[in-house]
Amino acid sequence: MLTIGQLARYVGVSTKTVRVYHAKGLLPEPERDSSGYRRYAADAVVELVRIRMLADAGVPLARIRELGSTPEELALAVQQIDTDLTARIKSLRDTQRRLRKLAAGEISILPSNVEDHLAGLPALGFTDRWIAMERDLWIIVYATHPELADTLFQDQAQSLTDPELRNLYLAADHAHALDPDDPFLVELADRIVAASIQRYGTEPPGSDADPAIPDLLQNTLNASSPGWQRLDSLIRGRMADVGFTLRTSPGGRRAE
Amino acid sequence: MLTIGQLARYVGVSTKTVRVYHAKGLLPEPERDSSGYRRYAADAVVELVRIRMLADAGVPLARIRELGSTPEELALAVQQIDTDLTARIKSLRDTQRRLRKLAAGEISILPSNVEDHLAGLPALGFTDRWIAMERDLWIIVYATHPELADTLFQDQAQSLTDPELRNLYLAADHAHALDPDDPFLVELADRIVAASIQRYGTEPPGSDADPAIPDLLQNTLNASSPGWQRLDSLIRGRMADVGFTLRTSPGGRRAE
DNA sequence: TCTTGACCTTGCCCCTAGGGCAATGTCACA
DNA sequence: TGTGACATTGCCCTAGGGGCAAGGTCAAGA
Numbered sequence A, B: 001m002l003t004i005g006q007l008a009r010y011v012g013v014s015t016k017t018v019r020v021y022h023a024k025g026l027l028p029e030p031e032r033d034s035s036g037y038r039r040y041a042a043d044a045v046v047e048l049v050r051i052r053m054l055a056d057a058g059v060p061l062a063r064i065r066e067l068g069s070t071p072e073e074l075a076l077a078v079q080q081i082d083t084d085l086t087a088r089i090k091s092l093r094d095t096q097r098r099l100r101k102l103a104a105g106e107i108s109i110l111p112s113n114v115e116d117h118l119a120g121l122p123a124l125g126f127t128d129r130w131i132a133m134e135r136d137l138w139i140i141v142y143a144t145h146p147e148l149a150d151t152l153f154q155d156q157a158q159s160l161t162d163p164e165l166r167n168l169y170l171a172a173d174h175a176h177a178l179d180p181d182d183p184f185l186v187e188l189a190d191r192i193v194a195a196s197i198q199r200y201g202t203e204p205p206g207s208d209a210d211p212a213i214p215d216l217l218q219n220t221l222n223a224s225s226p227g228w229q230r231l232d233s234l235i236r237g238r239m240a241d242v243g244f245t246l247r248t249s250p251g252g253r254r255a256e
Numbered sequence C: 001t002c003t004t005g006a007c008c009t010t011g012c013c014c015c016t017a018g019g020g021c022a023a024t025g026t027c028a029c030a
Numbered sequence D: 001t002g003t004g005a006c007a008t009t010g011c012c013c014t015a016g017g018g019g020c021a022a023g024g025t026c027a028a029g030a
Helices: A004-011 A013-022 A042-054 A061-067 A069-101 A112-124 A128-144 A146-159 A163-177 A183-200 A210-224 A226-243 A250-255 B005-013 B016-021 B042-056 B061-069 B071-103 B112-125 B128-144 B147-157 B164-178 B182-201 B213-223 B226-241 B250-255
Strands: none
Touching: A004 A013, A004 A042, A013 A042, A013 B005, A013 B071, A042 A061, A042 A146, A042 B071, A061 A069, A061 A112, A061 B164, A069 B042, A069 B071, A112 A128, A112 A146, A128 A146, A128 A163, A128 B005, A146 B071, A146 B128, A163 A226, A183 A226, A210 B042, A210 B112, B016 B042, B042 B061, B112 B147, B128 B164, B164 B182, B164 B226, B182 B226
């Protein structure tokens, strides 16, 4: 008769695996010889091969144990394991495809229309710094307000088709390098506030939903350059003057 | 900024998963706000997506952590993960194929030539009981003595092509149903011993390698019917009389 | 006969990638 | 001022074994 090692070697598993199957009740404990060694008959080989086949297919051991009952039940279970296996193969292939896109740098975190929009910005004259900032902004917006983000994005994308607004955005982009005392910043702030009021009245889209978004933008901008910080400060001052709804989030917590 | 829940939802994982990635050093711990909540910036989303992609591909988290160093190294690693993924897909498909064979009852534990040999036995007049016994015997032989088994099997298969020997085996098969006192058993034992000596001299193949195999056969036979037990006993007696090498394993331990 | 190396036994702790719970603190809304 | 959804840390649990310890056994060679 077979020792545990011979059984395990023949089927291609470790002795530990066989013992685990005994402990889990998958494989019946065989007789012991006079020194306490397990002694297996040939049917244990057949049974162990069956178990390994199912385990290799990813069936949990607990389910394999319950499986052996009736032949119809077993056939049904095998059917189900088969479709499950097909699904897993498909999922692996999908993963492989996405991994290759990742390696090629074509990974898209944002919806593809947003990625397309960002990809078009360099041609309009925006700096990489600005684009990176905007990209981060949209990631945050889509993560925090998935139901609003599309609307906000459509508005933003559409506003770039207006040459005047586009020039304001471009000017803001390039204000990054300006000295905080540059008088151009005052003029730019005035023009931005005027354009905003013309476009939205005193109630900008999204402002009724969550005050965190403007805060967020502000923080991102301010951290980046003194010129931007000054520009933001000017805009906020002008907005408040004309009663523009620019609530600061309570305690400023959301923007910390 | 994002809370852990927003980050997790956006990427499609649980908050626990994100915390685990922090604990394992995969994702840097972000700043905390005044109440101790984690606050994430947009780059955490990008990083988390990258980690999930690799994790989905089956890369262990410990390896993902070591991965980020140089771009060439990463490209090489991704290359390797890709081939690994291909191998896993192939292995799953093999498993699926074997599972279908299992479901169809076409599973082969033994080498295919042995299975073919067994499949041919019914046509020669052997009973299912004999074939099942022989199958078990070959499983044990291949498991215990993989290097000898092929030689022994070739000899056995070849001996069946001799009509006289084949008739002896058939007679032994059908002796299962005989009464232990049937005089035919004595005659059959004589003929088997004579044929064995004619074929092998007094040194049967495999006897010099391990005495367990004859013991094994004996035990299997004896457990099955009184007729067989008697036949075996007669054969052993005759063999010993003529000096045939039929060692019993020391203490009989291997056959327990 | 004694030693040596390869087996076997049980029991214990370890791993991965998280899940789930508890106890507690916070946030936002009504 | 509640209330439900969210956050925090810490702890134990899972599957499918791996690995080690401390001991018992077996076969072969000196």
